[in-house]
Amino acid sequence: MKFFGFVIVCLTGGLLLYGTMDLPDWGDPGSPASTHLSDYYIEHIVEETQVPNLVTAVLADYRGYDTMFETAVVFCAGLACFLLLRDFRPKKDRYFRHVPTGVMLHFKNPQTRLIAGNEFEHMDKDWVPSDMIIKTVCRILIPFIQIYALYVVAHGDFSPGGGFQGGVIFGSSLILMAISYNLKTLVKRVTEKFLSVFAALGVLIYVGLGVAAMLMGGHFLDYGMLAPLLPSDPGHIRALGMLGVEIGVGIAVMAVMVIIYINIVSEGRHDEGL
Amino acid sequence: MSDILPLIVAKYNFWLYIILMMIGLYAMIAKNNLMKKLVGMNIFQTAIILFYVSIGYKHGATIPIIQGGHGGHSAHDAVIHAADYINPLPHVLMLTAIVVSVATFGVAMALCVRIYQRYQTLEEDELRMRVSERITHE
């Protein structure tokens, strides 16, 4: 297999090297890639959409159809992790800790119930005492990370960033919560229903904006057609449409990242993790 | 030799992307551990992204965010020269490609976890052995 792989790799590399001979030089301003479409985009985007970040404008408007499917791909990934890993059977072994004394109880029968009370807490198999420094620092940090994520989403028109990056950052703030406390803390606050509804809703916002444009008599995703719906400067309407779309992407990506993490780390049982 | 040196300098980015791609592809084909294969897959995809980003680069140009375009008012006054800004299109394409690659990565990892649950190993040869054992047992 190693030799076989090596031969394939060398063949591919050779083919690519051969193809590279006729490519224009790296960074050549006169190459076809930098002149044909690129010039149009650079010269007309600000005038047509009022969005200074060209990447966002092309991403969410000119090639918005691509981005819609990109979001759908993310949604697919979340759903795939749910479908492949989610395990609704209760876990056989459970561990409880008596808080005042630190004694651990190991339950082998899933039917056994513990008398409700404050002195026992359900815990993970690989339990380690949680570190106060980590907990405190994360508790302070998480809100700031989330605000930054919202800023990235909202400011995507003017600076690097956008729905996808913001969504990932927001999602990772939630993942940080799961890591610094434990998975149950996260699952209790952000339930599975909440996540899956948000994942679908995010993409639905995107598609819905497009369909709304279609209902107003334009093409699919033609934000310019939404002008009568919004009491705003009609020249600015495309930027607003892009913002709406980015928010949808952000919501979907945030939810999906958390879904993937929770399902992988707990093998689909949503009980204990890293 | 004197021919080749300028060629390398002019295109070294393309050459190095090919090397990275070969590393990734080799890991995908020849490595035995499924996780290693996944990492190889990601290296392979990142190499392609590097290729696209190299396409977009332009000497003497800046990042594709129009200066003075903030708020969308002052931009009308200044004339925008295409030569001043990097081509935004490859960046857009690659944003999509990164998202696709992370989605594939997530799904593949979920599958790995599931395979480990069933067979207790991630080595390809051991997996093959266990599958054939199972078939002969039937």
Next chain:
Amino acid sequence: MLWPIDLIVLTFVIFCAIAAITVRDLLGTAILFSAYSFLMCLLWAVMGAVDVAFTEASVGAGVSTVFLVAAVFRTSRRTKD
């Protein structure tokens, strides 16, 4: 842009890639992969692809690594090659 910087980062990227697929510990692979992604992100930022670099920093070096570590946590660190 200074081409020597670009070249140095590219070389580092290649070292990281080779190390990530040869090291015999999957947790090490995860971290080296994260370093690889981050260097790659640096390279793209140098080439002016700020949005792509931002995405790679948050996805490749961030979330992907977390997923990889989570998967290693649920499977095994052991690897034969």
Next chain:
Amino acid sequence: MNNMPAILVLAPLLGAFFACLAAWIQKQLSYYIALAAMAVSCFAAVSVLTDVITSGTMQYRMAGWAPPMGIELRIDLLNAMVLVLISAIAFVNLVASVKNVEQEISDRAPSFYVMYLLFVVGLLGVTATGDLFNLYVLIEITSLTSYTLIALGDKDRAPLAALNYIFIGVIGASFYLLGVGYLYITTGSLNMADVAVILKGIQGSSAVLTAFILCILGVWIKMALFPLHVWLPNAYAFAPVGFARVVAPLMTKVMVYVMVRLMVTVFGLEYIFETLNLADAVVWLAVTAILAGAFTALFQKDLKKMLAYIIVCEIGYMVGGAWLGNSLGMTGAILHILNDGLMTFALFLAVGNIIYMRRQTAFSDLSGLFAAMPWTMAGFVLAGLSIIGVPPTCGFFSKWYLVLGAFEAGAYHFAAALIISSLVCAVLFFKVFEICFFEADSGAGDHNPAKVITEAPVSMLASLGLVSVAIIAAGIYAGTIVDTIILPFLQ
């Protein structure tokens, strides 16, 4: 302005997300939403086809931007035909498979339908789009959903098959992406029509040749042409029935469509057959694919695996036909996309019915099926005859065009391979018929000497009947299809 091309793709997409939300209210709702979405999509596809036949190629500008800047959907006769095929098969399968899904993955049925719809969205989008990069994104949607759904099948081996498919699929998609990159760097555009115009001026470039090889190689990996087919048999054999029925007829055919589209529209036939001298080699490759697929199928002991290898063989027909370099061969290849989609679908519908009643498809479990499931087996025989190429069925006509094309091109080895593989298919199917017909039912037969008919539910039989009628109709109207759709497209 006609919004039908967009509705065609959007109806299943919207349906998927509504189905996901509705599953939290009532699990059954998601199935009905999926059904409605597919019905709308099917209707839109038919309306697009009639529009295209009457008024020519349709263009739909996404977000209202003119083509090279924005993405356009460009639907000509070929797309329209494939779109109707996809949406019709996906709709019929949804009706037929509801019981199979309940049997196999009852606890996750709503998620299955959501995934299913997204898979269909991917296929429809791949077919409808006029943009090279958009094609990549949609191929990835299709692949991602099929990885997942395949992994839901057989508990032990399906995840492995799916992971194997992921690795090979990612290599294929990445090769395609690289090819698009080389095209982009030489032309500066991503729109198919625009790229085609620019490519006319730079045909000698090595970068264009590399782009061509990479794109075609990527598509071949995705469609499982012979040496690259290793992922296909396991993946299709271990997939859950409800999904195998739609992925087996559609996935490979759509990839063949993509190949034809790249050859005809983007690179142009003159470039491929006059500038490059690859056609002979590819036809030989197709010949090997046909023979290898057919002979490997002979050694299989499981019906699903056998059908999977027959698919590998059929891919050889289409690739070979497309690369013969004359319009007869291309006609045969395009007609075979339609016919093979129908035939494979009918075969898998029958297999699904057998699995629903018997749970097994190994040859040893098939005994006495003719007595137990006469209607299912009638459909199976019809589809089998069509694969062999018996005249009134549609399989005969596409093979006829392929053989004619082979003689015109002087590719006698291809014609010989076609005939040999037909003979092998005949052997294969008659072996199956023999087991089903003559061997006594070992299990249930002892308890029921009166040979009680244990037929599959009506919804499954009705779908199989519908597809059987379609197979005959496609055979009878083959001439009409060629005259109204394929020949005008090729000119």
